[in-house]
Amino acid sequence: MGFAIIKFVVESFGEINGWNYGQLAFLYGLSVISHALSMIFFVQGWFMGYYVIEGDFDRYLTRPLGVLYQFFFTNINIFGVTDLIPGILVFIYGCVKCEVTVNLLFILQVVVILVGATLIRGGIYILLGSTSFHTRSAVDFGQYTQEIMDKTTMYPLSMYPESMQFILTYLIPVGWISFYPVSALLGIDSAYNAMLVPLITLGVGILVMLVAGAYFSMGLRKYGSAGN
Amino acid sequence: MIDVQDLSKDYMQKHKDPGLSGALKGLVKPEYKVVHAVRDLSFHIGEGEIVGFIGPNGAGKSTTIKMMSGILTPTKGRVLIDGRDITKHRKEVVRNIGVVFGQRTQLNWDLRLGESFELLKHIYQIRQADYDRTLDELDRILGIKEIIDKPVRQMSLGQRVKGDLVASMLHSPKVLFLDEPTIGLDVSAKFALRKFIKEINRVRKTTVILTTHDLGDIQELCERIIIINHGVMMEDGNLSQIVDRIAPYKTLVVEYYDEAAPEHPRCEMILHEGNVAKYRFLKNDLTAAEIIADLSKVKTIKDVSIEEAGIDDIIKVAYGA
CATH class of the missing domain: 3.30.70 (Alpha-Beta Plaits)
Known part of the structure; x- marks a missing residue:
C-alpha cells in the first residue's frame, strides 16, 4: 500500500528529492525488512505497559535469566514473517532497478545494516515501553511508533526540514535505520562512505539498545508488581 | 539461611482532588503521598524452618514476600539469602528459591503441564537424571503425573496449584516462598498441599515461607509465625508461645x-x-x-x-x- 503511493508520486513527479524510483524501492524494501525483523523479535515492547500494570514481570524476575531476554524470547512473533516477504520482494526489485552488483561485500553490508536497524527499532520500542514503569499505565505505543517510523524510514529523510533531520539523526536516530545506509550504499550522497555507514548503523543500534536496557533496568527497580 | 535487614518499601501514591479542577490540578502540579507498605522489618530464618506470615489484607505480607523473592526492589534495607543480596545478585540467588503465588501461575496457559516443566528444565539447566528423580519424588507426594499431559488452561484450580508447586520445586531450591497457596482450594486439595509442604520440608530440608489467611495452614505447618500489620512487625516467634502470651x-x-x-x-x-x-x-x-x-x-x-x-x-x- 505504502509503496503504491510512492509509485504514484514518482510516476507523477519523476522523483522525490532527487531519488529515482529504483532507489526509493531499495530504501523502502530495506526499511520494511528491518521493520519485519523488529516485529519478529521486539514486538513485545509495544505491550510492555500491560506487563507492568498486570504484574507479569514477576515470573521473569524469579528466574535466573535476564528479564528482557525472557520477555522477548518467550514471545517470538512468527507472524512478523508476513511483513518480511513483501519487504524482500520490493528490496530485490530495487536492487535490480538500481543495477547493484550483488557480491559478498554487498550482502555483508546489508546484513550489518539490518542488524543495526533492527536493534535501533527494538531499542526504541523498549525505551517507549519502559516509560510505563514510571507512569504505571499501559499506553499502547505501537501505533504512534509505527506511524513515525513508517514516515521517516520509508522515504528519504532529506525531504524533511533540516531541524527535523537533525532530530531524526541525533535524538531519535531513525535516520540510521535506512536513509543514511542507503544513501551510502547506492552512492546517492558522496558524503557518506559505503564502508563506514553500515558500521555506524550497527554502532547506533548497539548504543540505542544499551541505553534502552539501562532505562529498562532503572524502570524495573520501580516495578511495583500487582496487588493480590 | 535468610537474613532480612531493615527492609522497607515505600510507594508514591498520586493524590487527586475530586472533579475537573482536581484533575487539572493533578495534571499541572501532581501531589504525591508516600505510602509505607513495609517498614523496617528485620528477622532471620534458619535452614529447614517453616515460617508463616500472617496479617490482614493490605498489611504488607505480599510486598515483603515479593521483596524477599527478588520481584520488588526494597526502598531501604536488604534481603540476604545464603549470605547474598538478592537485589544485587538476582540471577544467581533466584536459583536457590522457588516461588508460588496462589492467585497467579508461572505455568504457561497454552502449554501442557509437562511442556512447562520441560521449559523450566532448560531455564534452570537441570540435568536429565536430576530432573527425572525430582519429578518422580514430587509425583509420589502429589500424584502429578496423571495430569502432566493436560493443558494448563483446562485445569481446575487445585490441579493448577499442584502444577505450580511442582514447577517451583523442579530445580530443588533451598527456599520456597508461598503466597496464599491454599486460597480458593477445597479441603482435599488443601490437605494434599499441606502434606506436600511438610514432606519437602522433612525430606529435602527446604525452608518454607508462606503467607496465608487459613488458620488450618498455620496450625498444621508453622512452628514459627510472623505477624505483620500496617507494614510493621507485630509478633515474631514460636506459635504456641505467642498464643500463651497473647491469649x-x-x-x-x-x-x-x-x-x-x-x-x-x-x-x-x-x-x-x-x-x-x-x-x-x-x-x-x-x-x-x-x-x-x-x-x-x-x-x-x-x-x-x-x-x-x-x-x-x-x-x-x-x-x-
Whole structure:
C-alpha cells in the first residue's frame, strides 16, 4: 500500500528529492525488512505497559535469566514473517532497478545494516515501553511508533526540514535505520562512505539498545508488581 | 539461611482532588503521598524452618514476600539469602528459591503441564537424571503425573496449584516462598498441599515461607509465625508461645437444663444464650475442674466442653478486631 503511493508520486513527479524510483524501492524494501525483523523479535515492547500494570514481570524476575531476554524470547512473533516477504520482494526489485552488483561485500553490508536497524527499532520500542514503569499505565505505543517510523524510514529523510533531520539523526536516530545506509550504499550522497555507514548503523543500534536496557533496568527497580 | 535487614518499601501514591479542577490540578502540579507498605522489618530464618506470615489484607505480607523473592526492589534495607543480596545478585540467588503465588501461575496457559516443566528444565539447566528423580519424588507426594499431559488452561484450580508447586520445586531450591497457596482450594486439595509442604520440608530440608489467611495452614505447618500489620512487625516467634502470651485463657462451655446460668467470681461470662453459657478464665489462675465444681454446687450441669485459645484469638488481637 505504502509503496503504491510512492509509485504514484514518482510516476507523477519523476522523483522525490532527487531519488529515482529504483532507489526509493531499495530504501523502502530495506526499511520494511528491518521493520519485519523488529516485529519478529521486539514486538513485545509495544505491550510492555500491560506487563507492568498486570504484574507479569514477576515470573521473569524469579528466574535466573535476564528479564528482557525472557520477555522477548518467550514471545517470538512468527507472524512478523508476513511483513518480511513483501519487504524482500520490493528490496530485490530495487536492487535490480538500481543495477547493484550483488557480491559478498554487498550482502555483508546489508546484513550489518539490518542488524543495526533492527536493534535501533527494538531499542526504541523498549525505551517507549519502559516509560510505563514510571507512569504505571499501559499506553499502547505501537501505533504512534509505527506511524513515525513508517514516515521517516520509508522515504528519504532529506525531504524533511533540516531541524527535523537533525532530530531524526541525533535524538531519535531513525535516520540510521535506512536513509543514511542507503544513501551510502547506492552512492546517492558522496558524503557518506559505503564502508563506514553500515558500521555506524550497527554502532547506533548497539548504543540505542544499551541505553534502552539501562532505562529498562532503572524502570524495573520501580516495578511495583500487582496487588493480590 | 535468610537474613532480612531493615527492609522497607515505600510507594508514591498520586493524590487527586475530586472533579475537573482536581484533575487539572493533578495534571499541572501532581501531589504525591508516600505510602509505607513495609517498614523496617528485620528477622532471620534458619535452614529447614517453616515460617508463616500472617496479617490482614493490605498489611504488607505480599510486598515483603515479593521483596524477599527478588520481584520488588526494597526502598531501604536488604534481603540476604545464603549470605547474598538478592537485589544485587538476582540471577544467581533466584536459583536457590522457588516461588508460588496462589492467585497467579508461572505455568504457561497454552502449554501442557509437562511442556512447562520441560521449559523450566532448560531455564534452570537441570540435568536429565536430576530432573527425572525430582519429578518422580514430587509425583509420589502429589500424584502429578496423571495430569502432566493436560493443558494448563483446562485445569481446575487445585490441579493448577499442584502444577505450580511442582514447577517451583523442579530445580530443588533451598527456599520456597508461598503466597496464599491454599486460597480458593477445597479441603482435599488443601490437605494434599499441606502434606506436600511438610514432606519437602522433612525430606529435602527446604525452608518454607508462606503467607496465608487459613488458620488450618498455620496450625498444621508453622512452628514459627510472623505477624505483620500496617507494614510493621507485630509478633515474631514460636506459635504456641505467642498464643500463651497473647491469649493466656481457655473457655469453658457449660450447658444447663434451663436458661438461668450462674456467674462465677473468677471467670468472665462471655456468652449466655439459651441453656448454654461460656466462661473465660486464665489458664494459670484456675482449672476447669475447679470451676465445674463451683458451678455444680449452685446448679445442675448437663454437659461441659473446653475451648482452647487459638490462632484466631491472636489474630483478633493482632488485627485489632
